[in-house]
Amino acid sequence: MNVPGARGLRFAGVLGLLGVMAAARADVEARRWLADMSEALAEQSYAGDFLHLGNGPVEKLRILHRVSEGHVAERLISLGTAHREVVRHDDEMQVILSDRGVVLIEAAPAAGSLLGSVPTFAADVADQYQVEFAGSAHVLGRLARVVEVQPRDGYRFGYRLWIDEATRIPLRTDLTDGAGHVLEQVVFTSLDLHNAIPDSAFRSSVDTSRYAVVREPPPGGGTTGHADEWTLSRLPPGYSIRSRSIEHLPGTGTPATHLLISDGLATVSVFIEEPPAPPRQVVEGEGKLGLAYAYSRLVAGHQVTAVGEVPAATVEFLAVSVAPMGWQPIDLRQPSPLSPLRAARKGGRPHEPRRP
Numbered sequence: 018m019n020v021p022g023a024r025g026l027r028f029a030g031v032l033g034l035l036g037v038m039a040a041a042r043a044d045v046e047a048r049r050w051l052a053d054m055s056e057a058l059a060e061q062s063y064a065g066d067f068l069h070l071g072n073g074p075v076e077k078l079r080i081l082h083r084v085s086e087g088h089v090a091e092r093l094i095s096l097g098t099a100h101r102e103v104v105r106h107d108d109e110m111q112v113i114l115s116d117r118g119v120v121l122i123e124a125a126p127a128a129g130s131l132l133g134s135v136p137t138f139a140a141d142v143a144d145q146y147q148v149e150f151a152g153s154a155h156v157l158g159r160l161a162r163v164v165e166v167q168p169r170d171g172y173r174f175g176y177r178l179w180i181d182e183a184t185r186i187p188l189r190t191d192l193t194d195g196a197g198h199v200l201e202q203v204v205f206t207s208l209d210l211h212n213a214i215p216d217s218a219f220r221s222s223v224d225t226s227r228y229a230v231v232r233e234p235p236p237g238g239g240t241t242g243h244a245d246e247w248t249l250s251r252l253p254p255g256y257s258i259r260s261r262s263i264e265h266l267p268g269t270g271t272p273a274t275h276l277l278i279s280d281g282l283a284t285v286s287v288f289i290e291e292p293p294a295p296p297r298q299v300v301e302g303e304g305k306l307g308l309a310y311a312y313s314r315l316v317a318g319h320q321v322t323a324v325g326e327v328p329a330a331t332v333e334f335l336a337v338s339v340a341p342m343g344w345q346p347i348d349l350r351q352p353s354p355l356s357p358l359r360a361a362r363k364g365g366r367p368h369e370p371r372r373p
Contacts, residue, residue, distance in 0.1 A: 044147070044148050044149060046150075047148045047149050047150050047164050048138075048142065048148050050162060050164055050180055050185070051138040051142070051148065051164060051166070051178075052138060053180075053185040054138070054178070054180050054185050054186070054187055055137050055138050056185070057184060057185035057186050058082075058132065058135065058137075058186065058187070059084075060084050061082070061084065061184065061186065061210065062082060062083045062084055062085070062210070062211045062212060062213070062214055063080075063081075063082050063184075063186060063208060063209065063210050063211060064079075064080065064081045064082070064208075064209050064211055064214060064218075065079070065080055065205050065206075065207050065208035065209060066078070066079050066096075066205070066206045066207045067079075067080065067132075067203055067204060067205045067206060068202070068203070068204045068206060069201075069202070069203055070201065070202040070203075070204070071200070071201045071202075071307065071308065072307075073307075076095065076097060077095075077096040077097060078093060078094060078095055078096060079093070079094045079096060080092070080093050080094075080132060081214055081218050081219065083211070083213075083214040083218075083219070085213070088106075088107055089105065089106075089107055089125075090105065090106055090107075090214075090216075090219045091103075091104070091105040091219070092104050092105070092218065092219050092221075093132075100113075100115040100116070100223065101113060101114055101115060101116070102221055102223070104219060104220075104221055105125045106219070107125070108124060108125050109122065109123075109124070109125055110122070110123055110124065110125040111221075113221055113223055113225060113228075115223055118227070118228045118229060119228055119229050119230075119231060120225050120228045120229070120230045120231070121231050121233065122230065122231070122232045122233065123232075123233040124233070132203065135187055135190050135203055136166075136176055136190070136282055137282075138281070138282055139279070139281035139282065141281045142280070142281035142282050143254075143255030143256075143280040143281050143282070144169075144255065145168060145169045145170060145172070145173065145254055145255035145280060146166050146167065146168060146169065146173070146175070146282065147165075147166075147167045147169060148164065148165070148166050148167075149164070149165055149167075150162060150163065150164060150165075151163040151164065151165045151177070153182075154179060156179050156181075156188040156189055156204075156205070157188055157205060157206075157207070157208060159181050159182075159183065159188065160181075160182045160183075161179040161180055161181050161182060161188050161189075162179075162180050162182055163177065163178070163179055163180075164176075164177070164178045164180060165177050165178075166178070166282070167193075167195075167197075168195050170195075170253075170254065171195055171328055171330055172253040172254065172255075172256075172283075172327065172328060172330060172331045172334070173255075173280060173282070173283040173327055173328070173331065174192055174193060174194060174195075174200065174283065174326070174327065174328065175192075175193040175194070175195065175197070176190065176191065176192060176193065177190075177191040177193055177199075178190050178191075184210060186205075186208065186210075187203075188204075188205050188208065189202065189203070189204045189205065190202065190203045190204075192308070192326075194328075195328075200308060201308055233265070245261060245342065246274070246341060246342055247274050247276065247289050247339060247340070247341060247342060248339075248340060248341075248342050249276070249278075249287075249335060249338040249339055249340070250338045250339075250340050251334075251338050252278070252334075252335070252338065253280075253331055253334050253335070255280040255281075256278050256279065256280045256283075256285075256335075257278070257279070257280075258276055258277070258278055259277045259278065259279045260275075260276075260277040261274070261275070261276055261277075262274075262275045262277075263275070264288075266288065266290065271290055271291065272290070273288045273289060273290035274288070274289040274290070275287070275288055276289075276339075278335060283325065283326070283327050283331070284325055284326075285323055285324065285325035285327055285331060285332060285335055286323070286324055286325060287321065287322070287323045287335055287336070287339060288320075288321070288322045288323075288324075289316070289319050289320070289321050289339065290319060290320050291318075291319060291320070292315070292318065292319070292320055299315060299320060300313040300320065300322070301313050301314050301315065302314075303329055303332075303333065305329075308326045309324055309325060309326050310324070310325070310326075310327065310328065310329045310331075310332045311323065311324040311332055312324075312329070312332040312333040312335075312336040312337075313336065314336050314337070316339050316340065316341075317340070317341050321336050321339045322336065323335040323336040323339075
């Protein structure tokens with residue numbers, strides 16, 4: 018016997034299922050564009066000028082990136098009054114601080130580009146993000162697809178990216194909070210794709226012969242510490258410990274355990290060190306530098322600091338969860354974001370970046 022309306026209900030159910038399948042395919046395709054973007058930034062050769070916009074002054078920078086026969090050369094130049102630049106050759110990076118007369122030599126990032134404000138999307142980006150296309154637009158006269166990466170909770174920020182259809186280079190990148198408010202922007206004002214950039218383009222124009230040279234030791238070098246003596250009793254959804262190492266903290270020489278925690282996009286560093294000797298003081302509580310939040314506390318006689326460009330709730334959660342291996346911490350608080358704007362709780366609504 019036919020029940021009135023049953024056929025219509027079945028039809029609506031089929032339409033709903035088709036809608037879910039279409040959304041899933043769109044998510045997969047949008048994530049593929051993000052993977053292509055990360056690959057393009059790492060493997061293509063290009064040169065361009067861009068603006069970095071945040072809550073502070075607008076910063077103008079130039080980047081040159083070359084990949085040739087498996088070797089990477091890169092140069093990032095600040096075009097502001099305080100000349101600073103970064104020169105990278107393969108796995109070594111020189112940071113030239115002209116206003117301080119210092120050259121800092123350290124290990125270069127394992128992959129990607131010196132465009133630090135442009136995210137690198139790992140293959141296992143957590144399901145805690147909703148990824149979708151949001152139309153098309155022209156940037157620098159080039160057609161770009163807009164991809165939105167929206168956090169599903171308050172433990173991470175989101176992104177909106179304008180990705181060049183021809184090259185997959187991100188022409189504009191917005192960092193957003195959970196409510197979609199823009200926290201930071203990187204916008205190219207010129208971009209040239211080069212098959213060959215001369216070696217001379219990667220030599221600094223600054224005479225550094227009289228500069229002090231500071232060479233940072235490689236991670237894990239020159240210490241007998243054990244990075245596996247510490248763990249986290251719990252993690253925010255989607256995050257996992259990606260690496261453990263012993264590092265010397267810049268400017269102190271003090272060895273510290275470094276736990277690198279990520280969800281495939283957002284990254285947080287947790288440092289565990291012996292209590293600092295005078296005149297340095299033990300630090301506890303929340304701090305902020307630019308878009309990076311930090312949370313510090315004492316655990317089993319050690320200074321623990323979690324820091325990263327994530328909401329304040331995330332670094333607090335991780336710092337509270339640190340414990341020596343096999344030790345159950347007394348403080349079992351689980352900070353949870355009350356809203357996507359938890360990171361701006363003390364400062365109210367996040368400010369829009371200043372426009373040039």
